[in-house]
């Protein structure tokens with residue numbers, strides 16, 4: 001099997017900086033000059049009502065927005081100070097460094113658990129020994145909090161796992177390419193409370209080595225998992241902006257803007 005050789009030197013969490021990011025779909029502006037610093041090795045939660053541009057912003061952070069027909073963007077995204085959109089940087093490199101986990105778990109259902117973890121590595125086409133692959137699979141499943149549940153059945157299909165296990169398998173798959181940032185778009189919205197707790201524990205454990213940016217509609221979850229928070233809002237047909245951002249404790253305990261207070265206390269959205 002030809003497979004990418006993982007670089008086993010540990011990568012370090014990187015900061016992300018969005019600078020005056022605007023976005024359009026078919027000429028319709030949905031984000032207006034959004035700037036946000038997402039510190040390395042921390043969890044930043046993006047909150048706000050439906051349709052205010054959180055997912056669009058997240059997709060801009062790993063260059064997925066540009067794949068949508070009719071989508072445009074302006075502004076800059078810096079990964080540890082280096083332009084993610086620099087023409088010299090390959091899009092696959094940007095995606096390797098900034099991984100993504102989606103709302104609905106999307107493992108390859110017929111592929112084994114083992115091969116699912118390694119699926120992303122095939123991108124670079126280098127070879128790795130069997131031992132290296134085994135070690136990487138164990139390491140990533142352990143970090144994703146799934147190893148003990150699947151160690152005895154690594155050859156079973158990924159689709160045979162429960163929804164929560166599938167989501168942790170997707171996290172393990174993302175980790176195998178050693179991302180420096182992990183983006184999570186409502187990763188628990190399709191999961192039951194117990195699975196949600198497991199994913200939240202995983203997020204907390206991972207955050208020291210990979211920067212995490214998570215979109216969530218669950219205010220308790222934002223408070224449990226994040227150290228920083230940004231509140232997005234698109235008022236009356238205007239494009240989405242960040243109304244307020246800062247340490248999560250302050251955003252929930254002493255918001256400066258009345259609209260933030262109304263939202264975090266469940267008065268709208």
Ligand SMILES: Nc1ncnc2c1ncn2[C@@H]1O[C@H](COP(=O)(O)OP(=O)(O)OP(=O)(O)O)[C@@H](O)[C@H]1O
Pocket residue numbers: 025030048049050051052053054055056057068
């Ligand atoms: N592929 C697309 N084509 C056209 N418009 C889009 C597309 N994706 C998103 N939009 C529009 O962009 C705006 C922002 O959508 P986005 O999904 O980023 O918001 P969101 O805050 O993540 O919403 P939610 O919380 O419901 O997921 C919305 O008005 C949406 O209709």
